Amino acid sequence: MAAGDAISAAIRNASSGGRPALIGWVTAGFPTREKFLQQLAAVADASDVVEIGVPFTDPMADGATIQRASRAALAQGVSLKWILSELTAGPRPRSNAPLVLMSYLNPLLAYGLERLPEDAARAGVAGFIVPDLPFEECADVRAALAARGLALVQLVTPVTPVERIQMLCAASSGFVYAVTMTGTTGKNVALPPEVLEYFARVKRIATLPVCAGFGIRSREQVDLLAPHVDGVIVASALVEVLERGGDPAEFLRSLR
Numbered sequence: 001m002a003a004g005d006a007i008s009a010a011i012r013n014a015s016s017g018g019r020p021a022l023i024g025w026v027t028a029g030f031p032t033r034e035k036f037l038q039q040l041a042a043v044a045d046a047s048d049v050v051e052i053g054v055p056f057t058d059p060m061a062d063g064a065t066i067q068r069a070s071r072a073a074l075a076q077g078v079s080l081k082w083i084l085s086e087l088t089a090g091p092r093p094r095s096n097a098p099l100v101l102m103s104y105l106n107p108l109l110a111y112g113l114e115r116l117p118e119d120a121a122r123a124g125v126a127g128f129i130v131p132d133l134p135f136e137e138c139a140d141v142r143a144a145l146a147a148r149g150l151a152l153v154q155l156v157t158p159v160t161p162v163e164r165i166q167m168l169c170a171a172s173s174g175f176v177y178a179v180t181m182t183g184t185t186g187k188n189v190a191l192p193p194e195v196l197e198y199f200a201r202v203k204r205i206a207t208l209p210v211c212a213g214f215g216i217r218s219r220e221q222v223d224l225l226a227p228h229v230d231g232v233i234v235a236s237a238l239v240e241v242l243e244r245g246g247d248p249a250e251f252l253r254s255l256r
Helices: 003-013 033-045 065-075 080-089 105-111 116-122 140-146 162-171 193-204 219-227 236-244 248-254
Strands: 021-027 048-052 100-102 124-131 151-156 176-179 208-215 231-234
Touching: 003 021, 003 048, 003 065, 003 124, 003 231, 021 033, 021 065, 021 208, 021 236, 021 248, 033 065, 033 080, 033 248, 048 065, 080 100, 080 105, 080 116, 116 124, 116 140, 124 140, 140 151, 151 162, 162 193, 162 248, 176 193, 193 208, 193 219, 219 231, 236 248
Parallel strands: 021 048, 021 231, 048 100, 100 124, 124 151, 151 176, 176 208, 208 231
Antiparallel strands: none
């Protein structure tokens, strides 16, 4: 099985029914460490894939909402080592939704590339998203993960040149993360025709599923994106649901 096949299959199985797959987000350790596995299970139950955010002090791609959640988790001592330990020792979600860790590069290097893939695979992780790792510098990480069957998802944006989109799509595994806009996560993104054309361009190039992320928070946005992508990533909106004391699974189901 190639790296990321389980992720690709989960997205394709969902999107074959005429709706985009839902990739739900959990900031590990938010709102409390004690509820991490409970929140993970709830989000997994309503998602096709789950993205677990590894808290980091300088999250360059994240807006204020995820920054708040990361600070709260870091204040409780949440680390990559703790996350993998919890996933390994705790009960796995009943859902078959593959787990993808979203981490900046520093925590991965601090953990150690020589032991990270094995420990991540043992914890049930299927792949990684590393937003501050340029393609030109990803060979070591990509090879280490692929050796254990783990995906390294590549990101493209509306301003990525076509030649680079081709390169990133060819290098990605699991899916291609198509960012909806320039800037950070969390803004309520508009979807003008040129953005939808960008998704169509990526879809024509990619052989993997294409999933849209950044700023997706409503049923109307999901319906608009449905003909153009294979999946949608919902992150900041889920954090805000938790901040209000709401039910993340109920919110995700409302997007269907």
